[in-house]
Amino acid sequence: MPELVLQLTRAGFLALLWLFVLVALRVVRSDLYAASGLRAIMPGGGRVTARAGRSRTARQLLVTQGPLAGTRITLDSRPILVGRADDSTLKLDDDYASTRHARISQQGEEWYVEDLGSTNGTYLDRAKVTGPTRVPLGVPVRIGKTVIELRS
Amino acid sequence: MAAPESTAARPGGANGREGGPVLPTGRTIELLLLVFAAVIVTGALVLVEANQEQELTPTLLYVGLAYLVVLTLAHLAVRRFAPYADPLILPSVALLNGLGLVMIHRLDLADQDRAALLGQPVPDSLVFKQILWTAVGLALFIAVLWRVSDHRTLARYGFTCGLVGLVLLALPGLLPSSISEVNGAKLWIRVGGAGIQPGEFAKILLIIFFAAFLVQKRDLFSTAGRRFLGMELPRARDLAPLLVAWGLSVGVLVVERDLGSSLLFFGILLVLLYAATERVSWMLIGLGFFVIGALIAYQLFGHVQVRVQVWLDPFSDYENRGYQIAQALFGLGTGGVGGTGLGAGRPDLVPFAESDFIWSSLGEELGLIGLASILVVYLVLITRGLRSALAVRDSFGKLLATGLSFAVALQIFVVIGGVTKLIPLTGLTLPFLSYGGSSLVANYALVAMLLRISNAARAPLTRRPAAPAVPIADAGTELVQRPAVGPTTGPLPGPTGGRP
Numbered sequence: 001m002p003e004l005v006l007q008l009t010r011a012g013f014l015a016l017l018w019l020f021v022l023v024a025l026r027v028v029r030s031d032l033y034a035a036s037g038l039r040a041i042m043p044g045g046g047r048v049t050a051r052a053g054r055s056r057t058a059r060q061l062l063v064t065q066g067p068l069a070g071t072r073i074t075l076d077s078r079p080i081l082v083g084r085a086d087d088s089t090l091k092l093d094d095d096y097a098s099t100r101h102a103r104i105s106q107q108g109e110e111w112y113v114e115d116l117g118s119t120n121g122t123y124l125d126r127a128k129v130t131g132p133t134r135v136p137l138g139v140p141v142r143i144g145k146t147v148i149e150l151r152s
Numbered sequence: 153m154a155a156p157e158s159t160a161a162r163p164g165g166a167n168g169r170e171g172g173p174v175l176p177t178g179r180t181i182e183l184l185l186l187v188f189a190a191v192i193v194t195g196a197l198v199l200v201e202a203n204q205e206q207e208l209t210p211t212l213l214y215v216g217l218a219y220l221v222v223l224t225l226a227h228l229a230v231r232r233f234a235p236y237a238d239p240l241i242l243p244s245v246a247l248l249n250g251l252g253l254v255m256i257h258r259l260d261l262a263d264q265d266r267a268a269l270l271g272q273p274v275p276d277s278l279v280f281k282q283i284l285w286t287a288v289g290l291a292l293f294i295a296v297l298w299r300v301s302d303h304r305t306l307a308r309y310g311f312t313c314g315l316v317g318l319v320l321l322a323l324p325g326l327l328p329s330s331i332s333e334v335n336g337a338k339l340w341i342r343v344g345g346a347g348i349q350p351g352e353f354a355k356i357l358l359i360i361f362f363a364a365f366l367v368q369k370r371d372l373f374s375t376a377g378r379r380f381l382g383m384e385l386p387r388a389r390d391l392a393p394l395l396v397a398w399g400l401s402v403g404v405l406v407v408e409r410d411l412g413s414s415l416l417f418f419g420i421l422l423v424l425l426y427a428a429t430e431r432v433s434w435m436l437i438g439l440g441f442f443v444i445g446a447l448i449a450y451q452l453f454g455h456v457q458v459r460v461q462v463w464l465d466p467f468s469d470y471e472n473r474g475y476q477i478a479q480a481l482f483g484l485g486t487g488g489v490g491g492t493g494l495g496a497g498r499p500d501l502v503p504f505a506e507s508d509f510i511w512s513s514l515g516e517e518l519g520l521i522g523l524a525s526i527l528v529v530y531l532v533l534i535t536r537g538l539r540s541a542l543a544v545r546d547s548f549g550k551l552l553a554t555g556l557s558f559a560v561a562l563q564i565f566v567v568i569g570g571v572t573k574l575i576p577l578t579g580l581t582l583p584f585l586s587y588g589g590s591s592l593v594a595n596y597a598l599v600a601m602l603l604r605i606s607n608a609a610r611a612p613l614t615r616r617p618a619a620p621a622v623p624i625a626d627a628g629t630e631l632v633q634r635p636a637v638g639p640t641t642g643p644l645p646g647p648t649g650g651r652p
């Protein structure tokens with residue numbers, strides 16, 4: 001093979017190898033962002049808008065009103081059970097609360113409250129909770145005489 | 153087939169996995185990368201033939217076609233059996249395997265030329281054997297993906313795997329040397345022309361055993377121990393099966409004179425212990441054992457001393473024992489930064505250039521730039537395995553993926569370190585690149601398991617369909633009735649619930 005062709009193919013082949021590596025790393029990168037909630041460009045797909053993630057996640061649950069006012073519960077991934085039952089995470093001593101009143105649980109980064117069929121209902125801000133409802137930070141959740149909020 | 157479903161149906165807006173967007177299956181990306189790998193390998197084959205033979209031979213066609221068929225079947229199998237598997241693992245493997253085939257073919261051509269020049273009979277073509285082994289590996293790959301539909305079932309066979317693994321390891325040592333000994337190492341079972349190294353399969357089986365055992369006993373390790381010198385030591389009886397398996401595997405390998413594999417087993421168990429218990433003390437204890445073991449091995453075994461001397465100064469015994477590594481270093485030096493070009497070097501001067509020393513062969517023809525790219529491809533393979541370990545939800549899967557990925561990583565380090573004279577040379581093969589049937593087949597099984605675990609890690613959780621979302625403002629007032637006694641489970645499954 002002529003020397004010139006040899007040199008050209010030699011450089012071309014190395015470039016091809018590194019191109020493969022770069023494409024692979026691009027896929028790795030897109031996957032990294034996918035895990036953190038941001039989206040990046042997928043090779044083969046269109047450009048997806050990068051959403052600056054609301055990185056503020058709830059870290060603790062704070063009781064703002066009621067007999068237990070001031071109580072803080074540090075949140076991990078486990079759901080919080082609220083009610084008068086002894087095994088509740090937040091045990092209320094409140095005539096207006098049911099034994100198993102409500103559950104606050106994590107789905108991905110967000111926290112959801114759902115009513116467990118209580119007599120007097122659970123309210124997110126002013127609205128009655130009928131199904132699993134997302135709880136934004138700092139929005140009061142009323143259960144009987146108790147009001148709780150999520151804080152970061 | 154679920155190819156273009158990159159945005160799979162998700163119930164409700166916020167129910168995406170981990171709050172983020174639903175991961176695409178990645179099969180389209182995998183296909184693109186596989187095509188890319190096939191292009192690179194075909195290009196490499198053409199270059200080799202053009203540089204060596206000055207013409208294209210029919211072998212090019214056979215090798216290329218067989219490679220394409222293997223890639224297609226593997227991709228289809230992944231689509232069928234593990235649709236959410238990691239999209240980077242298979243293309244990395246395909247590229248490495250393809251480059252290995254090219255380099256083996258290239259060395260074949262050189263050997264045939266030399267034989268023709270010297271008037272000797274033409275040696276067997278190794279590349280066809282390697283393609284045959286690739287096909288066997290593919291069959292095992294598909295079988296593992298098909299039969300192991302959930303990696304957690306493997307945990308149930310932990311002790312069986314451990315026992316079978318130990319038997320496989322010990323078998324060549326017990327068999328007569330005529331069957332088991334090749335080049336001074338008793339590692340083989342040879343029947344007729346074909347031979348396998350059962351140790352390669354034992355490696356995977358023992359990793360399964362270690363992972364299953366550690367998951368079972370992890371709590372005991374961390375809690376029931378005694379404190380000693382500021383470190384928590386587990387009770388002896390909790391540890392006994394592990395130590396026995398460890399000691400036996402390392403002992404057997406020492407008897408069989410396979411130091412590379414004993415190092416591999418030692419390292420894998422150490423890392424699994426560390427991953428399971430998160431205690432640095434294990435690393436310290438393990439490193440201590442390693443130093444002691446290495447010193448004892450150096451004192452006891454002549455071949456270890458030879459290896460160390462060759463490592464320290466290969467040129468003092470250049471004609472004899474140092475020849476191989478010295479030639480490999482010359483080869484790497486000839487390659488330099490850019491390499492000589494595929495098919496334009498003389499990598500065939502190194503003994504065992506196609507198996508133990510394929511790294512120096514590649515280095516001579518692709519240079520530092522090419523070697524670095526291959527290393528990055530290995531790195532991608534390993535990090536994707538470890539990432540699957542991080543993402544998968546069950547402890548057994550985590551440990552298994554960690555063990556399998558780390559096994560590949562350590563093996564690469566030991567081989568490349570040996571060839572480049574960073575550490576003493578031990579006879580191991582480079583995964584997927586080197587010529588060697590057992591290694592290739594076993595590594596295909598290993599990759600199939602990694603794909604299975606990554607599939608479990610990336611597949612979206614199957615959920616019950618969410619209740620129709622009515623905006624709260626529009627919802628009418630309803631009469632709430634006190635429900636029957638008993639724990640109510642709402643329509644919101646827990647983070648780990650709801651898998652089939």
